[in-house]
Amino acid sequence: MTRHFLVDTDLTPDEQASVLDLAASLKADRFSRRPLAGPQTVGVVFDKTSTRTRVSFATGVSDLGGSPLIINPGESQLGHKESIADSARVFSRMLAAVVWRTYEQAGLEEMAEHSTVPVVNGLSDDYHPCQILADLLTLREHFGDLAGRTLAYVGDAANNMANSYLLGCATAGMHVRVAGPEGYLPREDVVAAARERAGATGGSVLVTTDAREALAGADAVVTDTWVSMGQESEKAERTEIFAAYSVTAEAMALAAQDAVFLHCLPAYRGLEVAAEVIDGPASLVWDEAENRLHAQKALLTFLLDSSGLSADLPAALRREETR
């Protein structure tokens, strides 16, 4: 069976912990796994712009013994001149895996349905699960554990980062709180899925319009841009709507004394976060950015291993059929 990673809950709690363990091990010993030896090619396809996702996947695929093929917005037929299903069939004949940054989650699901190689969500309008793996790795490095820790996300609580924090942190057994203004809160189905996960891991979920309630005593404070890709024309309106949710020094003071700050980047100083917070001693954002590399290498290795497609697995564990 081919394993994909389209949403945070595609990994069980045990699998997520294994991926984070492997990420730590690959960070300590960068070239210790070569599942893409050949080199095999991984397609990294962008319908939206990127710095971290592009650089970390390109570097990570090379580190794993493979060769990245970056396809920038507008460079392929995917989704406009050729159906997603047909593109997936073609990709499966040549690539070892596909990473896709796109708009609709349904597109990723369609790609995975027709792909015999792993498909990874490099960000969609609904989720950004690779980012959450990097964030969890960063928090684990800092605190030594995740279960029982409290993460507070404040800002646009209806966006892909809020959704993925809900699902990914609940999977890790964390207490996850998201705060945003009325009308900018997560979908009920996402909250229900996070609550179900949290029920199995000992975590918990809080959704509120009160930033102070979310921040009180939190171990980690996170936010994201108020203007996600595709919302640029709404910038002035959104800046006003989210102003009360800015992560300022005063907001950080409500969290635990040793609280840390995370941001997936790019960040807008003076809007969702104050410069003194993101550039201050509580900020782990540069470790967080680097950890995209280690977390995604571990993820790709896990998906290839569990799909029987890793080049460095013993022959008995490899899938027999040809792609």
Ligand code: CP
């Ligand atoms: N955090 C993140 O996904 O960064 P990019 O948009 O630069 O890839």
